[in-house]
Amino acid sequence: MKQIESRTVDEFLLPEEKLRGIFLQKLKGKTAIEHALSHVSVELSIDIIAKVINRGNLGGEAMVLFFNWAIKQPGISRDIHTYYIIIKALGRRKFFKFMIEILHDMVKEDLQLDLETLSIVMDSFVRVRQVHKALETFGNLEELGLKRDTESLNVLLQCLCRRAHVGAANSLFNAVGGKIKFTCVTYNIMMSGWSKLGRVSEMERILKAMIADGFTPDCSTFSYLIEGSGRAGRIDDAVEIFEQMKEKGCIPDTRVYNAMISNFISIGNFDECVKYYKGLLNSNSDPDLDTYTKLISAFLKARKVADALEIFEEMLVQGIVPTTGSLTSFIEPLCSYGPPHAAMMIYQKARRFGCKISLSAYKLLIMRLSRFGKCGMMLNLWEEMQESGHTSDMEVYENIINGLCNIGHLENAVLVMEEALHKGFFPSRLICSKLNNKLLASNEVEKAYKLFLKIKDARRNENAQRYWRANGWHF
Structure with missing residues (x-):
């Protein structure tokens, strides 16, 4: 009777819930847990492994035990990409001891760690402000079968600069100077870090060191210089840098134009934004998703709805499909002021071009239509929401x-x-x-x-x- 009841309850559970439920039974011993996992009626896949590990509240030991059992099962590839799942999950939950143990297990099994693995590990430490552990890991890379070379240095610097630990990145940069060879990418990473903080003097110092090292500044370098100048409120200097790079024969690319557009958005000068946008259209480069997202978001924030809709239409015609998150960010401000007409136009055009609409966007639209008494449209939208797979x-x-x-x-x-x-x-x-x-x-x-x-x-x-x-x- 109990077996029948258990089977009936199992029918309502997702595969990952069935597997995760084994750990709620508090079985004693690794063998007992693995035996119970093997008797769960689930067709195991990489996707299910990821769901078991990433969701729920399993501890570090349970996550590792489940993963080690899962990779022994038939049909599960035991490659570096499968290990990314457990490394990311352990790092995200701050189970660093288990994360390092997994790395050592990979070395023992002759699985060569790559730069992506290193990036995941470094970012896990830096994200929770444990920079010293990231630096310590970098110093012991040989134990993980990796070299302390330019590529691994660039990975660590990128993680530090992306998480705004530019001071630590700068100290490391100065400490390894002369010991590890720098490339143009290394200098650009440092430039990007100082750019986010608007530290123009530091950017100029990096630029001088870069030129002295025999490297020629490229479009990435100039885009960071322009962006940093804008953050420091030196818009005129940014314009001067833009003109100088053209004089030096370095043709601005999309990133450079995007930096100029961002600068003028920050001071609310939409005429100049449109001027550089048109300049980008007339150049050898094409606008990207970042270009359109910046412009549309800025126009919507300033309540220039007609301009935002025009740019949105151009983006779709160019074949650039906005992400689900971008679409939600466009619809959200439109649902905070005025009637829902413009928000529905964005929705309908996006749907026509096959864009995926988030549940949050549907809820915003339903709320707005409900408030304005547009119940016919609201019920149609509700039906479309359910057809798209949202509950x-x-x-x-x-x-x-x-x-x-x-x-x-x-x-x-x-x-x-x-x-x-x-x-x-x-x-x-x-x-x-x-x-x-x-x-x-x-x-x-x-x-x-x-x-x-x-x-x-x-x-x-x-x-x-x-x-x-x-x-x-x-x-």
């Missing part, structure tokens, strides 16, 4: 019910409320009270009473669920 949550149901109540579509509002309750969502008391009052005002006393009983049952079930979960019973 409705309580926030979605509340906005749908609220919108239907506002325009007097009470029968539909009741149906949506019943669907929400059936799926285990319990809308807020404010929404329930609003719908109930609207029904009573329309003399729909019987409907209001029936709905009251259903809400009462749902509230009782919700309280029971809270009690279960408080006791660790996740049904």
Whole structure:
């Protein structure tokens, strides 16, 4: 009987939840855990391994034990890319002891660590401000089968500069000077770090050292100089650098134009932004996603909606597809002021070009349409959201019910409320009270009473669920 019940419960669990659940049983010994894992009816894949490790709250020891069992299973490749999963997961959760042990295991198994592995490890330390551990690891690279050469130095400098530890990067840069050969990339990494802080004097020092070392500044160098000058508020100097690089025969590329556009956005000079954007269109380079994202976001922030829509249209025509996050960032400000027309235009054009829309974007649009009483559009959008694979949550149901109540579509509002309750969502008391009052005002006393009983049952079930979960019973 227990076996049948267990099997029935398992049917409701995802594969990764079944595997993770083994560690909740508190089995004693590695052999017992591996035996239990082997008897879970799951078709193991790299994707499932990643979900088990990245989600939930497994400890470092449990993560390593599961991973070591998983890579022994048939169909799972035991290569460097599979190890990236566990190294990233351990680093993200600060299980550094286990992360280093995995690296040593890789060396023992003759798996050659690459620069990507090194980047993951270094960034894990630097991200939580343990720079000394990153430097210590760099000093002991030979133990991991790597060399302390230019490429590994560039990886560490990149991690430090990206996380704003430019002072530590500069100290390392000065310490290894003459011991490790620098390249143009090394100097540009240092330039990028100082650029983010707007330290023009430091950038000039790096530039002089770069030229003295026999390297010619390239477009990356100039883009960092321009960006850093802009951050320091020296826009005129940035314009001068831009003109000088053309005189020196270095043709500006997309990154350089993007830096100029960013500088003029920062001071709100949109005429100059458009001027450099048009200059980019007329050059040998093409605008990229960064160009369009900067311009559209700036126009939306300044409430220049028509200009933003025009640039968005140009971006799609150029074949540049915005990321899901970028689209959400475009829709969000449009849903904070004015009617939802412009936000819906962005959505419809993006959908026509096959862009993926996030659940957050759908929720913003539904909320805005609900507030403005555009319930026909709202219901169509809700249907499209479900067709795209997103599931409705309580926030979605509340906005749908609220919108239907506002325009007097009470029968539909009741149906949506019943669907929400059936799926285990319990809308807020404010929404329930609003719908109930609207029904009573329309003399729909019987409907209001029936709905009251259903809400009462749902509230009782919700309280029971809270009690279960408080006791660790996740049904």
